[in-house]
Amino acid sequence: MGAESLNNNTDKPLLIYLDGVLYDISPFASKHPGGRKVLEKVSGTEVNKFMKGEERILGVKHAHSDAAFEMLLKYDVSKEHELDPILSSKRGILGQVGSLGNDYWRWIHQPYEGTLRLFDSSLLEMCTRTAWWIIPSFWLPIVSIFTIKSLYHLYESMGLFSGAIVWATFFIAGVLTWTLTEYLLHRFVFHWVPSSQSPAQLVLHFLLHGIHHKTPMDGDRLVFPPVPAIPIVGFFYLIYSNTFPWPIFCAFGSGKLFGYVMYDCIHYYLHHGSPRPTTHLHFQKVYHHNHHFKDYDVSFGISTTLWDHVFSTVGMGPL
Incomplete structure (x- = not known):
């Protein structure tokens, strides 16, 4: 039995933009005269040009009526947010998320442009926020x-040239190990489907990754704070330092830590940077944007799409 039948909370939003306004048209998709597949093709994108008949979708141009534009208004996500008692609450929301039940999965995948207060305590709330530059400043x-x-x-044991080759080999191996770790964490831990019947699981999932999908543009919650990261890094320090000879461990460990720093910085940039069109970073930005707004079951790679290709979870880049 699959996760959907067990949890009954995996309904997917179908998000589109019209003139910069976000709409969730999943309740309408089955009624769409052109079929659901047309809407899925343009999900996560600005549809003004398609609705006006200026560009083709799946080979077809169709200028929509004024009634179609008016019909779309009822699916405005911002209006749902205005009526959402959790989002309108001035209290910390962690005590409320667990009560969402079957609505949780769809709720976290309807992005909210603002920021959310997690804790009633101002001290705890402050500890959940981390500026992106703290990560390279602390770890590099x-x-x-x-x-x-x-x-x-x-250098002492092998000489300059051979020593540099060995260092580079294990440093790169460390970076690649991080990218695989990143992919596996994102796919199997962060996108684990909690039971809608377990408030504790819903709260845990929300803390792990749900809050990022709910508020993807909250710049202070895009990177992992160093304080909770220290024991995790210490755990892997003990494993790797007892596995590799000391100089090899230093090369491999520094490479893996460097990979993590680049991941957090790249992730922040993909949300808040403005790369030039046609560049690699522009492709990555659109690729990750589509993970949030088009299909969250693919495109798990942040630093690289390598493991998405290896494990057949490649998503969409720019149209």
Whole structure:
């Protein structure tokens, strides 16, 4: 029995933009005269040009009537947000998310442009917010220290050229290991489907990743705070330092930590940066945007799409 039948909370929103306003037309999709597949093709995009008949969808142009534009108004996500007692509450919402039940899955995938208060306590609330620049400022000096240690020991034992090759090999291996870790975490942990009957599971999922899909543009909750990250890094320090010889560990560990830093910085940029069209970063931005607004069951890679290709979860880039 699949997750959907077990939990009954996996209904997908079908999101489109019209003149910059976000609409969830999933309740209308089965009634659409052109069929649901037409709407799925343009989900996550601005549809003004398609509705006016200026561009083709699946080979067909169709200028929609004024009635169609008026009909769309009832699916305005912002109006749903205005009536949402959780979003309008000035209290911390963690105590309320668990009560959503079967509505939770669709609720978190209807993006909210604002920010949400998690805790009633101002101190706890402050601890949930982290500026993006804190991540490289905190972790890159540690990456540098272990890189220098590795190069120094490898130079002493192998010479400059051979030592540099060995360092580069294990540093790159560390970066690649991080990208695989990132993919697996995103796909199997962050996108785990909680039971709609378990308030505790709903709250845990919301803290892990649900809040990011609900408020994807909240810039202070896009990176992982260093304080809770320290014990996680310490755990892997113990594993890797007892697995590899010291200079190899320093190269591999610094590479993996560097990969994590790049991941957090790239993720922030994909949400808040403005890369030039046709560049690789523009492709990545649209690719990740489509994960949020088109199909959240694919496009799990942030730093790279490599593992999406390996595991057949490739999403869509720019149209």
